[in-house]
Each structure stands twice: as C-alpha cells, then as structure tokens.
Amino acid sequence: MGRVSFDEQPPAESIQLDATTRADSSLSPDVASEHEGQDGVSLPPVDTGKDAMLFLTACFVIECLVWGFPFAFGIFQNYYSTHEPFKGSSSIAAIGTTAMGTMYLSAPFVFPLMRLYPRQNRYGPMAGLLIMCIALALSSFSQTVWHLILTQGVLFAVGGSICYGPCILYMDEWFVKRKGLAFGVMWSGTGLGGFAIPLLLEYLLGRYGLRTTLRIWAVALFVLTVPVVYFIKPRLPISATAHIKPSKLGFLFDRSFLVYQAANIAEALGFFMPGLYLPSYATSILAAFDPVMVFGYLAAGRGIGNVVSGPLSEALVKGMSWQGQAAGGYGSGYGPLIAFTGATAVVGGSSFLWKRIGWM
Numbered sequence: 001m002g003r004v005s006f007d008e009q010p011p012a013e014s015i016q017l018d019a020t021t022r023a024d025s026s027l028s029p030d031v032a033s034e035h036e037g038q039d040g041v042s043l044p045p046v047d048t049g050k051d052a053m054l055f056l057t058a059c060f061v062i063e064c065l066v067w068g069f070p071f072a073f074g075i076f077q078n079y080y081s082t083h084e085p086f087k088g089s090s091s092i093a094a095i096g097t098t099a100m101g102t103m104y105l106s107a108p109f110v111f112p113l114m115r116l117y118p119r120q121n122r123y124g125p126m127a128g129l130l131i132m133c134i135a136l137a138l139s140s141f142s143q144t145v146w147h148l149i150l151t152q153g154v155l156f157a158v159g160g161s162i163c164y165g166p167c168i169l170y171m172d173e174w175f176v177k178r179k180g181l182a183f184g185v186m187w188s189g190t191g192l193g194g195f196a197i198p199l200l201l202e203y204l205l206g207r208y209g210l211r212t213t214l215r216i217w218a219v220a221l222f223v224l225t226v227p228v229v230y231f232i233k234p235r236l237p238i239s240a241t242a243h244i245k246p247s248k249l250g251f252l253f254d255r256s257f258l259v260y261q262a263a264n265i266a267e268a269l270g271f272f273m274p275g276l277y278l279p280s281y282a283t284s285i286l287a288a289f290d291p292v293m294v295f296g297y298l299a300a301g302r303g304i305g306n307v308v309s310g311p312l313s314e315a316l317v318k319g320m321s322w323q324g325q326a327a328g329g330y331g332s333g334y335g336p337l338i339a340f341t342g343a344t345a346v347v348g349g350s351s352f353l354w355k356r357i358g359w360m
Contacts, residue, residue: 043235046174046177047177047178052174052235055170055233056185058232059167059186059232060185060186061224062125062163062164062189062225062228063164063188063193064192065224065225066128066160067160067189067190067193068189068192068197069193070096070156070157071194072194072198072201073096075202075205076152076201077096079205085143085144091145091146091149092145094145095145095152098153099152099154099156102154102161103157103160107165110162110165111165111168111169115169121165121166122233122234124232125163125164125166125229126229128159128160128163129221131155131162132159133159133219133221133222134155134218135155135156136152136217138151138155139151140212140215140218152214163225167232170232171183173234173235201213204217
C-alpha cells in the first residue's frame, strides 16, 4: 500500500513505499518485484542492472575481507605456536574459534536489531569496518593469548557482524530470480579471501613480524573496504515513519525449525572442524608443514562449492552434503592430507540451502 498526499497534484517525491512493505520484503523476496513501479516510485531493476551488480560486487569484497581473515587464522595459529610470547600456550586455537563463533552466534541478535532500525542499518558497514580495524590495531599490542582472544577474536567478530549484516538483509531486495547465484557469488568471496589472505599474511609475518603485520592488515582492510561501502544500500526506500515489530520467537519451539537446526548443526560440524584441527593435526604427523598450501586448498574448495551450490539451491536441492570422517581415514602423508582437505571443502557448500529453506 502506498501513502499519498491529499493535495490536488501530489508530487512524486511525496510518495513512498510503506515501511511494512519493506519489512515484509526481507521475509518474502517476491514482494520486492511485486511493488515495481507502483505509486509512481522508480526503483532500480532486480537481478540485473548496474546497481544490482555494484551491490553484489561490494558484497563479494566485504565477504572476502570480513570472513577471509578468520578463515585464514591457521596461519596465525602456526605462527603463535612457534613464536614468543605466545609459544607453548594451550589456548591459541581459541582465538580463531572465538572469532568465527562470535560472528555466527551474534547473527540472531544483529539481524533483528538491523530490521528494527533500518535507517541506522545503512551505516552498519562503515561502523563495523572501523571496529574491525581498531580490533586489529589493538591486537598488535597483545602480550597474552587472552588479549588476542578479546581483540582478534571477540572485537573483530563483532565488527565483522555489523559490517556484513546489511549484505544479507539487502540481498532479498536486489535479487529474486537469481538469488541463489547471487549468494553463491557473494559467499565464494570467503574462498578467495581464505586462499589469498594466507599467502599475504605468511609473507608479511616472515618479513615484518606479528605486530607490524597486524597494523598493515588493519590499514589494508580499511583501504580495500571503504570504496565499496557506499554500494551496500537498500533497493527499496525507507519510510520516515517506519515502524517494524520485533521478531517473534515462537519459531524456536517449532518442530520443523528444530529438525532443520539439528541438521544445520550436524553439517556445521563437518564444515568447520577441518579448518580448526588441520594445523594441530598436520603438525603432529608431518615434520614439515606448509599451512599456506593446506589452507589454500581448503579455501579454494570452499569457493568452488559455494559457487556451484548457489544455483543448485534455486531448485531446492534436498539432502545435506555428507562429510563423515572415519577415524584414521585421513592418511599419514602430505598427499592424502591435501586430497582430504580439498574434497571436504568442495562438498561443504550446503549452507546455501539456508536461504531457500528459510533458515536465514
């Protein structure tokens, strides 16, 4: 429903889409296309056009930089384990798990808040970017593992969630028929970041050391992200009198949700565990361990799986990728380890079904 001024000749700029329409469009993607051209409002086209492509490109870059860094934590874990003052600490692995865990677990809180305050949500990418850069700068002064957990883990993840959240929320407005492909392209940014960032970090760590590397990456993150922040914007106008009801939590007790969530947790165990235990596992069985090679294959495989799974999700592919891991089945040499890493990553793209099934 549109809201129109009751003057004899209402100006076009006084006509806006109702805030409820915009709120509902985030839940039902087709609403975005249903209101094309209504009430004299001119909207950029969905699925195609310069604006949609710029939005998708910006999402890809943010995905690459925000998620690529924590997925490349294995490089830092290997460095922390062999250099003072963190050498020998048993809590090093908690830094990476804290970062990824905080980013995922904060989503149920960040997304509803962004829906409640759509106007402020527009500034989320820049605010989150500043928090991430500050977190990296502060982590360069860390003297204990707990300092790294709080800065490189918690604070960076909070900033990442705020920066990345609008990409998910606005995707429903910009893409309808090609939504699966759009999510595939965006989420493949993690694969590119996870492949390229470890190469860069290993070079910087070897040449400049930990503290300078973290400061360099903080500056690089800001410089690379700022140019695309502008394009992370809603497609539908926001009413000045927007009033969106808080999300209801009754679905938490719905049987269908519990079944889907159980499957989601099972899939996540197979998807995340290789990236978490590979550094420790490889170090324990191999005399010479090249973390860049291992994590490069892991990231590249995930990128391929994401791009392929995106279009498949449009057809509502049923079933989950089976990532069972029999004890002792990884092999004891470098070749089998690389093969296992790549195979596990390629079939780990079932997260694309979240949107199509309704988990996100």
